[in-house]
Amino acid sequence: MTTKTEIKSNGAEAHIWVKDLQENKQISGLYLVKVKRQGVTKKGDPYLSLTLGDRTGEVEARVWDRASEWAALFNEGEIVEIKGLTNSYRNQIQLTLSSLKPAQIKVDMGLFLEKTTGNVPEMLVNLKELLNTIRNPHLKSLIQHFLADKPFMDHFMRVPAAKNFHHRYLGGLLEHTLGVCRLAISTAPHYPELDPELLLAGAFLHDIGKVQELKCEPQIDYSDQGRLLGHLVLGVGMLEEKITVLKSFPEDLALRLKHMILSHHGQFEFGSPKRPKFLEAFALNLIDDLDAKIKGISYVIEKDKQEGSWTEYNKLFERFFLKGKISGTENKAEPNGEAEDPQKKLF
The missing domain is CATH 2.40.50.140 (Nucleic acid-binding proteins)
Known part of the structure; x- marks a missing residue:
């Protein structure tokens, strides 16, 4: 109906x-x-x-x-x-x-603009609860300066995390950041070598530049700053602005946070000017990629209108995706069309 x-x-x-x-x-x-x-x-x-x-x-x-x-x-x-x-x-x-x-x-x-299915105020509360676990006074003060910045937070809660791929809707950046922070919290205990607070702080800060990179009206698109500089460079600039107003912020800590922002895409071909060069930066790249791809692929499957058990061929991932949950012993074959080589391209 x-x-x-x-x-x-x-x-x-x-x-x-x-x-x-x-x-x-x-x-x-x-x-x-x-x-x-x-x-x-x-x-x-x-x-x-x-x-x-x-x-x-x-x-x-x-x-x-x-x-x-x-x-x-x-x-x-x-x-x-x-x-x-x-x-x-x-x-x-x-x-x-x-x-x-x-x-x-x-x-x-x-x-006219798609929005997150999550409850934005509730997601913000959940994010703040995670960030409140940080005890390092320098990281805690830095994060509080961002959370207390009303213009920043207004945009942070509204903009998407991307234009075309993952979390591509209003509230997407908040949802994605919360997801990466949750992964940081759950991942760190498995690896004693990691500094859990540095990883969590990096998870919160990694995409802050998208507040300036993306705009929502009249539709989701890149700003001039976004097209010319990108959110990695913009994010480092925003981080530097906050650090300058803090007293005696450790230079090494600032350098590591900047590197985590610049390297979180992982590879040169994915837009990072630097590849991760210490453990927390490497871990951030992996959990960011995990959250982005799981949500991105889920979105592809959810929005697919193709009849049958398989999505249309996805050019970004160079493959079809199987729809639905496990349903017994049905043997689902690849659809006719473009064949995929599972070893051709990893995520």
Whole structure:
């Protein structure tokens, strides 16, 4: 049954969430333009290809008539009011639009951006409880300076952890940071060689630069700072700003924290200017990667619309993923299509 909700356009019916779109239905409503492309058919006629979305997902849309005229009316990141017909293309719901114009009413952008399913205030409380276990006075003071910085924390609780891969929704950075901190807490006792407080502090600080790297409105995207510098460099700069206001912060400790931020991607090809060069930095890279990939792959499986037991071929991981839990003795074969070599590329 189709579900309608409170987003309403002028004279239009209530908005239908993307996740509730059904085939062969006339729809109308407000949607965020995530991607806008203009093209030409084989016959030489212009057409408009759009990716529209709300907080429940994305849907492809096409304009075949008046494409050039309508394309001039709006930009990516804006809300448009549409009318159209849903259809199925390659087993995916797609829209063919018969009407399109910029939205004439002010809307809450939170309705159009996906957000964490977690409770943000509760996650923040849980994070603070973990960080309160730190007894090193220098680390404790440094972390408190970040937690007491209201502009920083407002952004920290809202921005995603990434644009396209893991925790790619509002509140994602907080959720990811909490996940990595929990892994730090649970991992350290297994290895007496590790400094558990340094690892936990690094887990909290490793992605702070994403507060400046990513922006949420009108849609999730990179800021100019993010594109030019990246969150590793931005994070070190933010760390240095806090350290300068602290008295007698140990130089060696500051150097190690900076290295943990710069090296937490692990490899040059993944964006780190330095590879991890001490135990806590190496451990941080591993637990960060674990949390990111588990959530990223879970998201791929959850959002996959392919029929059957396997997802569509995932280009990022160069493989299919098996959906569902263990269900007995069923023998599930690889789907026909692109074969994967399990040794070709490790995570």
